[in-house]
Amino acid sequence: MTHTVHVPLGERAYDIQIGEGVIATAGAFIAPLLKRPRVAIVTDETVGALHLDTLTRALAAEGIESVSLALPAGEATKGWPQFTRTVEWLLEEKVERRDIVIALGGGVVGDLVGFAAAVLRRGVRFVQIPTSLLAQVDSSVGGKTGINAPQGKNLIGAFHQPSMVLADIGILGTLTPRDFLAGYGEVVKYGLLGDAGFFEWLEVNGPALAAGDVDARAYAVRRSCEMKAEIVVRDETEQGDRALLNLGHTFCHALEAATGYSDRLLHGEGVSVGCALAFEVSSRLGLCSQEEPSRVRAHLKAMGMKTDLSDIDGDLPDANGLLDLMGQDKKVIDGQLRFILARGIGQAFVTSDVPRDVVHNLLDEALAARA
Ligand code: GLY
Numbered sequence: 001m002t003h004t005v006h007v008p009l010g011e012r013a014y015d016i017q018i019g020e021g022v023i024a025t026a027g028a029f030i031a032p033l034l035k036r037p038r039v040a041i042v043t044d045e046t047v048g049a050l051h052l053d054t055l056t057r058a059l060a061a062e063g064i065e066s067v068s069l070a071l072p073a074g075e076a077t078k079g080w081p082q083f084t085r086t087v088e089w090l091l092e093e094k095v096e097r098r099d100i101v102i103a104l105g106g107g108v109v110g111d112l113v114g115f116a117a118a119v120l121r122r123g124v125r126f127v128q129i130p131t132s133l134l135a136q137v138d139s140s141v142g143g144k145t146g147i148n149a150p151q152g153k154n155l156i157g158a159f160h161q162p163s164m165v166l167a168d169i170g171i172l173g174t175l176t177p178r179d180f181l182a183g184y185g186e187v188v189k190y191g192l193l194g195d196a197g198f199f200e201w202l203e204v205n206g207p208a209l210a211a212g213d214v215d216a217r218a219y220a221v222r223r224s225c226e227m228k229a230e231i232v233v234r235d236e237t238e239q240g241d242r243a244l245l246n247l248g249h250t251f252c253h254a255l256e257a258a259t260g261y262s263d264r265l266l267h268g269e270g271v272s273v274g275c276a277l278a279f280e281v282s283s284r285l286g287l288c289s290q291e292e293p294s295r296v297r298a299h300l301k302a303m304g305m306k307t308d309l310s311d312i313d314g315d316l317p318d319a320n321g322l323l324d325l326m327g328q329d330k331k332v333i334d335g336q337l338r339f340i341l342a343r344g345i346g347q348a349f350v351t352s353d354v355p356r357d358v359v360h361n362l363l364d365e366a367l368a369a370r371a
Pocket residue numbers: 138139141142144242245246
């Protein structure tokens with residue numbers, strides 16, 4: 001069964017189709033968008049080996065011809081060299097203004113291909129086929145596209161909404177448990193930021209979801225996409241409320257920078273640690289009860305997620321070093337750090353009103369606990 005989440009953005013509106021096996025029927029979903037029966041697919045070598053064949057056959061079944069490019073897998077792909085290669089390949093393949101480009105892959109492919117589509121011939125349409133849980137619940141929806149700069153992650157890019165998102169729940173079964181759980185960090189984030197009932201549902205159903213329950217996975221992806229769509233429609237270009245989607249990310253981005261964007265800490269793992277820290281700060285500032293951070297950590301721990309700085313292997317900077325890294329955060333305004341804090345589970349808000357010493361002391365204690 002396929003569920004549709006509509007993203008009502010006026011002339012940029014689109015549907016997210018969520019279900020088991022949607023890649024095998026991708027041709028039927030994509031055909032109505034096409035002006036001519038030809039698409040260009042960009043994927044990575046790992047995802048391509050697993051799913052490209054299914055996609056090209058699904059397109060061919062509807063009479064759609066396809067050409068494809070497979071980039072190296074991994075975060076290092078998300079920079080100028082592979083971006084240039086992609087744009088020039090799309091031009092060599094004579095992709096026209098009215099054509100569709102398909103991004104088949106996780107967040108790296110989705111972000112890079114979306115950005116390529118944003119600038120190719122001043123903008124062509126693209127379809128996201130996210131193959132990781134993280135991409136299905138977060139990066140494929142909402143139109144943030146881009147690549148990394150030597151100065152930091154996602155610092156070069158554009159808002160460019162996809163024309164459709166096809167989230168195939170079945171292919172989540174091909175993820176490693178670690179990659180799946182990293183994506184789960186973003187799922188929990190939605191409950192924590194705006195839907196206490198969803199967080200309660202995750203407390204009960206999280207283990208089944210991780211074990212492979214397709215209905216539970218479909219519901220979690222659907223609810224996450226509904227929440228993301230609702231926030232994106234309110235604030236497409238992140239002038240305000242969209243920053244709520246960055247719950248846990250101020251800490252996460254500093255920890256990712258501190259660990260060299262390596263597999264010492266995956267993005268979703270950093271989100272999990274960051275959410276636990278954001279609730280701890282909220283409790284220390286008297287915004288929520290002490291039970292709330294304990295409940296957040298208990299669920300993340302029960303799922304086998306990272307929650308503490310002691311869960312990160314290797315050296316980390318001291319508290320001042322981590323605070324300096326937070327200063328690179330895109331949410332900084334006039335040099336002032338902004339945090340997403342919470343008055344309780346499901347009640348997040350954006351604030352600059354966080355005394356530096358509260359964050360410093362928390363980080364100091366968390367680092368001391370690693371010794
Ligand atoms: N991943 C955060 C956003 O799309 O705004």
